[in-house]
Amino acid sequence: MRRRDFIRITVGTAVVWPLAAQGQKPDRMRRVSVLIGTPENDPETKSRIRAFRLGLRDAGWAEGRNIQIEFWFPGTDHDAISKQVSEAIRSAPDVILANSTPVMAALRPATNSIPVVFVLVNDPVGQGFVSNLTRPGSNVTGFSFIDPEIVGKWIDLLTDVKPDLAQLVLLFNPDTAPYYDSYLHSFKALPQRSRVGVDAAHVRSEAEIEQTIARLAREPRAGLVVAADPYTVSMRATILKLADQHRVPLIAPYRFFVVAGGLISYGPDTTDIFRRSSAYVDRILGIAHGFATLGTIGFEGRFDYAAIGTVANVASRLCDEAKPGQILISPRVLMAVERDVTVEPVGDFALKGIRRPLTAYNVLATKAAD
Numbered sequence: 001m002r003r004r005d006f007i008r009i010t011v012g013t014a015v016v017w018p019l020a021a022q023g024q025k026p027d028r029m030r031r032v033s034v035l036i037g038t039p040e041n042d043p044e045t046k047s048r049i050r051a052f053r054l055g056l057r058d059a060g061w062a063e064g065r066n067i068q069i070e071f072w073f074p075g076t077d078h079d080a081i082s083k084q085v086s087e088a089i090r091s092a093p094d095v096i097l098a099n100s101t102p103v104m105a106a107l108r109p110a111t112n113s114i115p116v117v118f119v120l121v122n123d124p125v126g127q128g129f130v131s132n133l134t135r136p137g138s139n140v141t142g143f144s145f146i147d148p149e150i151v152g153k154w155i156d157l158l159t160d161v162k163p164d165l166a167q168l169v170l171l172f173n174p175d176t177a178p179y180y181d182s183y184l185h186s187f188k189a190l191p192q193r194s195r196v197g198v199d200a201a202h203v204r205s206e207a208e209i210e211q212t213i214a215r216l217a218r219e220p221r222a223g224l225v226v227a228a229d230p231y232t233v234s235m236r237a238t239i240l241k242l243a244d245q246h247r248v249p250l251i252a253p254y255r256f257f258v259v260a261g262g263l264i265s266y267g268p269d270t271t272d273i274f275r276r277s278s279a280y281v282d283r284i285l286g287i288a289h290g291f292a293t294l295g296t297i298g299f300e301g302r303f304d305y306a307a308i309g310t311v312a313n314v315a316s317r318l319c320d321e322a323k324p325g326q327i328l329i330s331p332r333v334l335m336a337v338e339r340d341v342t343v344e345p346v347g348d349f350a351l352k353g354i355r356r357p358l359t360a361y362n363v364l365a366t367k368a369a370d
Contacts, residue, residue, distance in 0.1 A: 030067045032281060033093040035084060035107070037100025037120075037176075037230040040073040044233065044256050044270070051271040052097070055278025074103065076176045076230050081106045089114065094322075095284045097277060098142070100230045102176050104129050108140065115284045118142030119277040120270060122228065123179040138365070141280060143273050146228045146253060148186040150267070154251050155196050157264050158223045162249050165223050169201045169216060171209070171239070172227035180227050198225075206238055213239070217246035226252040228267065236260060284327070317349060318360060327363040334361050341366055 034052070038045045049071065053063070061067040072088055074080040085106040088096060095115045098104050104118050108129050122145050124130045130140055151170070159165050172180045184200055201212045216222045226232050226239055233254070240261050243250040252258075253267025318328040326346075334343060342364045348357035 030061075031091070031093040032067065032069045032095055032097065033072065033088040033091060034069060034097045035072045035074060035081075035088060035099060035103045037074070037076065037103050038233050039075055040071075042234070044254070045073070047271045048099070048274040051275040052278050055275040056282065059278060059282040061282070076100075076102055076173075076234065078102070078175075085110055095281050097281060099274075100176070101127065101178070102230065112139055114139065116140045116142070117277055117280045117284070119273055120145045120228070122146050122177070123182070126179055126182060143277055145268060145270075145273070146183075148183040149190075150253070151183065151187045151198060151225075152190075152194070153266060154225050155194050155198070157266055158225075158249055158251050159194065159196065161264065162221075162223060164221050165196055165249075166221040167219060168196055168198045168223050168225055169212065170198060170225045170227050171201045171203060171212060171232060172229045173204055173231035174202045175204060176231040177227055177229035180229075203231075206235065209235060209238055210242055213242040213246055213248055216248045223249045223251070226250060226257065226262075228253045314358065317358075321346075321349060321360065328360045329363060331359055331361070339367070 034049075036045055036048070038048075053069070056067065056069075063069060070088070070091065070093070072084040074084040081102050085103065089107075089111050093114065095117060096107065096111075098107050098116055098118045099120055101121055104116075104121050104124075105127070107116060116139055118124065118129065118140065119142055121127075121129065121142060124140075124142070124144055125132055130138070155165075155168060158168065170180060170184060174181065181200055184198060187198065203209045203212060213224065216224055224243060226236075232239065232252075236252075236254075236257060237260070240250070240257065242248075243263075244261060249264075250257075250262050251264040251266060252262055253265065254270065255265045255267075258265045314330050318330065322328045328346065329337075329343070343361040344364060346360050346362045348359050350357050
């Protein structure tokens with residue numbers, strides 16, 4: 001069940017996310033497993049991890065105090081991915097952050113109970129990771145990266161610097177980015193503003209990369225698009241060196257390609273997406289709704305932005321009680337969303353300041369739309 005569905009379902013009501021305010025985090029240690037598709041020592045990997053940690057810190061989480069984060073770096077090797085996905089699931093975290101298509105392909109069938117947030121994964125519907133974008137269902141949510149329409153923008157940008165451009169090659173590894181053949185098919189089916197042709201170049205080794213770029217060098221009106229792909233990220237030093245050596249104009253979706261010497265980059269900010277993914281991880285614990293006081297609260301020399309009131313206390317207690325894979329909601333939330341979700345009662349809880357015990361419900365799934 002995707003937490004973002006609750007925001008959509010309860011539009012018009014006051015929804016309080018207690019995890020958004022400093023000082024309201026549960027004392028019980030929460031555990032997050034992070035599976036990264038790029039090498040551990042890659043500077044881009046370190047930037048993404050730093051952004052994710054900063055996002056959690058800004059939400060009030062402190063490593064070693066109320067949250068433990070375990071990082072896994074399987075890269076693009078199929079056996080390493082399978083092994084580390086299995087180990088991560090056996091460790092029973094509260095939530096898993098999954099980066100890259102190969103990681104999600106191994107993770108999706110391996111668990112239907114642990115909440116999974118994917119990040120920088122393309123075509124999640126086409127690859128079967130979610131049923132659809134508006135109501136994905138199950139235990140998976142997250143952030144995609146590149147849409148087919150961006151191919152046209154890449155053509156426009158390369159044409160600006162090379163007006164006689166006639167042919168582009170999209171470079172990717174079909175084992176780690178299998179969706180690009182479909183992307184190209186979708187793009188070619190659109191009305192075309194340009195006469196520039198686009199073809200796929202499947203590469204699985206350094207030798208195949210070299211052969212592709214050398215072939216483009218023999219075609220003076222050709223250019224190269226490096227696709228968003230964990231394999232091309234890991235091979236970027238080779239790709240950039242060969243493109244420069246053969247004077248082949250290159251565009252990539254990643255800014256760090258340009259920092260390393262590439263010609264043009266155009267695509268979403270990867271570190272910003274990792275930072276925003278921390279908000280999804282933050283919200284996968286408990287939900288209550290009602291009226292609360294929001295604002296800067298405190299005294300001279302110490303002010304914090306906070307939510308106070310009964311609903312904040314209820315949501316905080318639900319966070320404390322939630323087990324891995326659960327979304328606990330209060331009776332008031334259930335009244336607002338009961339037409340849209342399937343739930344099960346999990347028991348009554350005594351709450352400070354509330355005379356009667358509160359019944360909590362675990363959200364099992366969203367109901368199919370009529």
